[in-house]
Amino acid sequence: MRGDAFDPDCPTRLILDRIGDKWSVLVVLSLAGGPRRFTELRRRIGGVTPKVLTQTLRTMERDGLLTRHVFAEVPPRVEYALTPLGLSLGRPIQAITDWAEEHVEAVVAARARHDGLPG
Amino acid sequence: MRGDAFDPDCPTRLILDRIGDKWSVLVVLSLAGGPRRFTELRRRIGGVTPKVLTQTLRTMERDGLLTRHVFAEVPPRVEYALTPLGLSLGRPIQAITDWAEEHVEAVVAARARHDGLPG
């Protein structure tokens, strides 16, 4: 049985909320090539604070999208890796960001045109 | 020149923000089959209030994703339709919602498993 995004009570909405958050998408893309450490992610994803990155990673771990592996070393080392589920999400995510990167100019232009016109 | 979603100053981020909002995705899906009137959209998209739906539609119009056409009739009639740009966004959006509807159970299960375990 599939979900139904149009039903306000369907948990599919929860997924869309997650995808809609500011950083999950970039985390998925960053991990698509293999496991990464916390600071690697932080550097790769411009503008994210450690607090928010941690929150994002914890939520995604809870949702079964990635795993968190702590190595018993000094200095500490923690690696994040996509699960098969998270990896499968990578494809539609990539489609969205591809669209965004390709059409960003058209949107910005439309916005300028709209804002420039009176009324 | 394409955008770069990893650059915090790239407007691509603005697009991701739009896609991430609670209702735009459902509006795109609702209009994929052709133009719809305001109340049709409102009924189709469960749980949205008129104020928020209007906001969403206005923003999407500004971004060049849809057009708003007012008919000079009584009672009033307003139709919303996707532009070619909005239509092109429909495909990656559909990919995301397909993923969500297909994997919602896996995510909910992962969440339950995670929350059920101590620590």
Added chain:
DNA sequence: CAGGATCCAATGCGATACTG
């Protein structure tokens, strides 16, 4: 290195009521 703790600002969103 990988975070936790705390405080705070923005704002998205909802409820309700009203209108040309």
Added chain:
DNA sequence: CAGTATCGCATTGGATCCTG
């Protein structure tokens, strides 16, 4: 029918400082 106006809260996310 297709909105607008007002109010207010809950959530999200950012700045900053601290630590095992």
